[in-house]
Amino acid sequence: MTIAEPLPLIDHHVHGVAAGALDGPGVETLLSESPAPAPPGTSAWDSQLGFAVRRWCAPVLDLEPFAPAERYLQRRAELGPAEVDRRLLQAAAVEAWLVDSGWQTDQVLTPGQLAAASGAPAHEIVRLEAVAEQVARGGPDAARYAAAFAGALETATRGAVGLKSIVAYRYGLDFDPARPGAAEVQAAAGRWLRALDSDPTARLEDPVLLRHVIWTGVDLGLPLQFHVGFGDPDVRLHRVDPSLLHDFLLATQDTGTAIMLLHCYPYHRQAGYLAHVFPHVYMDVGEALNHVGARSPAVLAEALELTPFHKMLYSSDAFGLPELHYLGATGFRRDLARVTGAFVADGAWSAADADRAGYLIGAANARRVYRLAAP
Numbered sequence: 001m002t003i004a005e006p007l008p009l010i011d012h013h014v015h016g017v018a019a020g021a022l023d024g025p026g027v028e029t030l031l032s033e034s035p036a037p038a039p040p041g042t043s044a045w046d047s048q049l050g051f052a053v054r055r056w057c058a059p060v061l062d063l064e065p066f067a068p069a070e071r072y073l074q075r076r077a078e079l080g081p082a083e084v085d086r087r088l089l090q091a092a093a094v095e096a097w098l099v100d101s102g103w104q105t106d107q108v109l110t111p112g113q114l115a116a117a118s119g120a121p122a123h124e125i126v127r128l129e130a131v132a133e134q135v136a137r138g139g140p141d142a143a144r145y146a147a148a149f150a151g152a153l154e155t156a157t158r159g160a161v162g163l164k165s166i167v168a169y170r171y172g173l174d175f176d177p178a179r180p181g182a183a184e185v186q187a188a189a190g191r192w193l194r195a196l197d198s199d200p201t202a203r204l205e206d207p208v209l210l211r212h213v214i215w216t217g218v219d220l221g222l223p224l225q226f227h228v229g230f231g232d233p234d235v236r237l238h239r240v241d242p243s244l245l246h247d248f249l250l251a252t253q254d255t256g257t258a259i260m261l262l263h264c265y266p267y268h269r270q271a272g273y274l275a276h277v278f279p280h281v282y283m284d285v286g287e288a289l290n291h292v293g294a295r296s297p298a299v300l301a302e303a304l305e306l307t308p309f310h311k312m313l314y315s316s317d318a319f320g321l322p323e324l325h326y327l328g329a330t331g332f333r334r335d336l337a338r339v340t341g342a343f344v345a346d347g348a349w350s351a352a353d354a355d356r357a358g359y360l361i362g363a364a365n366a367r368r369v370y371r372l373a374a375p
Contacts, residue, residue: 012284015100018321032049033231048295097123128153168226177247185212228261243267290318
């Protein structure tokens with residue numbers, strides 16, 4: 001591939017960009033998974049991701065590489081959010097976005113708006129837990145909850161290309177792999193509905209109901225994404241190791257539903273093993289590459305150790321900052337070229353092998369698994 005012909009990429013897990021202007025603290029909040037502000041005299045710019053934004057995004061905004069954070073923020077304000085979005089999203093040169101629309105939807109651009117700003121089509125990924133919470137807050141009784149959820153999910157997925165579960169945040173990946181029975185679901189729904197009566201903000205956290213929404217999603221047959229590994233403080237890192245899904249993967253391998261493991265760091269080698277041994281399991285290293293910054297080629301190389309090249313996909317998990325959409329795409333191209341180029345230089349791969357792996361991982365696997373039309 002040449003600079004004029006970048007590696008085609010489909011971002012199979014991404015979010016929208018912020019719907020309005022962001023001030024300095026707003027940008028900093030989106031540079032880290034931590035909700036806590038940095039100590040006085042420091043900032044979220046003091047990180048691998050902060051350095052990467054200043055190095056790689058600054059030139060897209062007509063600044064020198066490594067422009068100081070203060071100048072970078074000033075330039076962002078001068079251009080305005082619409083122009084910043086346009087420049088960075090279009091420079092990402094992504095073929096298509098698969099957008100998780102279930103998180104802070106009132107604060108980010110819709111999939112349609114993301115498509116308009118970037119010039120690339122956007123397809124929806126439906127978050128299971130978000131649909132379940134909408135249903136429960138609609139007031140069904142416990143006996144009708146399961147049917148109401150199934151109907152709502154069928155409606156929500158018309159036109160969608162996949163599903164996502166955040167059971168990693170709400171419980172952990174060490175959930176009982178068995179499909180819950182109807183009586184279990186009704187009893188658990190009754191408990192949750194009573195909890196909502198006293199606290200309308202109560203989230204879906206009951207392990208029986210989480211299993212129920214996951215298995216309902218499996219039955220639909222759309223690719224089903226799971227958050228794995230690195231995330232905000234809601235996750236307990238030792239409970240989001242994908243190897244904890246082993247028995248669930250055994251239970252689902254004959255269903256025809258693809259299981260997509262997102263992000264995976266620091267468990268990307270475990271995820272690669274699961275993709276290696278299970279025919280329906282796929283993985284990516286997602287947002288981890290942005291956050292590990294200058295170490296990203298090493299993480300990508302580790303992910304490539306066991307993962308079959310027809311089982312890995314590209315994603316950015318970018319949220320809020322268009323810088324993350326841009327960094328994810330351009331950084332992935334750069335890292336993949338560096339890692340596979342070293343294999344070729346060492347005589348371990350041919351140049352044709354490297355091109356084939358890049359073709360599969362960048363876009364072809366996503367196009368096949370999510371049943372996307374060719375561009």
